[in-house]
Amino acid sequence: YAVQARRAGIEGALHMEVDVDPADIEAETGYVKALSHRKDSLLRGAIASCRPEEPGFAAYLERQRADPFIKGFRRVLHVMPDELSEGALFRENIKRLADTQLTFDLVVLPHQIPKAIALADLAPNVQFVLDHCGVPDIKGSSEHAWREHMAEIARRPNVVGKISGVVAYADTGSWTVETLRSYVEHTIECFGWDRVVWGSDWPVCTLGGGLSTWVAATHALLAGASIDERQKLLSGNAKRLWSL
Template identity: 30%
Template sequence: MRLDSHQHFWKYNPQKHSWITDDMKVIQRDFLPEDLIPILAEHQIDGCVAVQADESFRETAFLCDLAEEHEQIKAVVGWADLGSDDIDKDLDLFASQKKLKGYREILQSKNVDYMLRKEFIRGIEKIGKRGYTYDILILHTQLEAALQFVKKAPEQPFVIDHIAKPNIKLGIWREWKKEMAPLAERDYIYCKVSGMITEADWKKWTVKELQVYLDVALELFGPKRLMFGSDWPVCKIAGEYEQVLEVIERFTDKLSKTEKEAIMGNTAAEFYGI
């Protein structure tokens, strides 16, 4: 199965989506399944994982509703306030949603202490007991804290979004590799090769400059814990869907058939229970 493990849908609202600044005008509009499904079909991709972009229960409900309507949406990664004292009640709200496979928060915008709070760890444990995964969205500067975080929940399936957003624009990778390595040593942690072109120079990125990051990710995690994600439509800031896909297709062409199939879909299918 070929899967896009990471993309978003939204009905654009300037207030709710204030993170979409004026230099991102290309994505200041609605992006819905009817926009993505033809692209998936064109590239023989069987389905996608819709990931939250707004921190609200309304967002989770919105994505779950879209998943019910479109069979190509194979899984949803929603949002919940994991540190809330009402977390059990909150999780109950969506317990019947079969395509809801995991949760995520925008940790990249929060202080590193946020993910180390005992209330947050309690929430992680609660979603784990219910069989949910957790997407870790962080910047490369938060990797040290992320290591402390995952050590507190060694039974929880985690996936690092966007290879932890290294500074590709400046070509900084050695320190990123050093801090990613202890995370990769833990077999319950996976990684998405996604979101790379938007961490490079939006106007001048090259496949060659991305190669070192892909090689490191493969070295650290192996194909069975790597998954392709387009980060559509955010990727449109720096390139089109087919450009992102081509980067990963070319990267995986050097691997065995089984290894390529893992990165292009089988790993995501296993991780999210698709």
């Protein structure tokens, strides 16, 4: 990743958890932090995995928030039962993130976005990040519900949209920049330039052509944007959001 990222002009990165076995969650973060100490590392912090549905979350949060390398958390939801985020313990634990300066990434399918909205409303002092443009079904060209849900979740000021993942949700053998355009532009239009960040989604992006291809597609999609708008999406907003 580091070799490809430098060639593409990436100067810094946050590591996103990869849904390891629950027993290895803290080991994953420790390993990534150790990598960040290497000379010329691109790593500036980590979004750690978590299990808000479990009673040990409160103690886990206290341990992790003491480490400035940890910038936020993610619990993968799009491959889990829809009702997971509706549990009382899950919701109470999400509220614990209020005013910690730690973000919570939401990776949900389009039909689950209303559940993400419910979380954002339940915890208005928690900063959420909606991953992968809300995981649209680009290959299936199914936009209607996704477009409406994206507009609705973007009305929550405590949610930021992440421009990422879309090359993996398109037809990986035939997509072009124009295939992605309406999804990326709708996300930016909904959230505005001050509330969007960019992600590589590496190595998943290799399903749709690789990191350099996604970076090139991003710049093509941003050709009509101003220098200030591009700067916000590609680095400025992330620096502010995660205190980088």
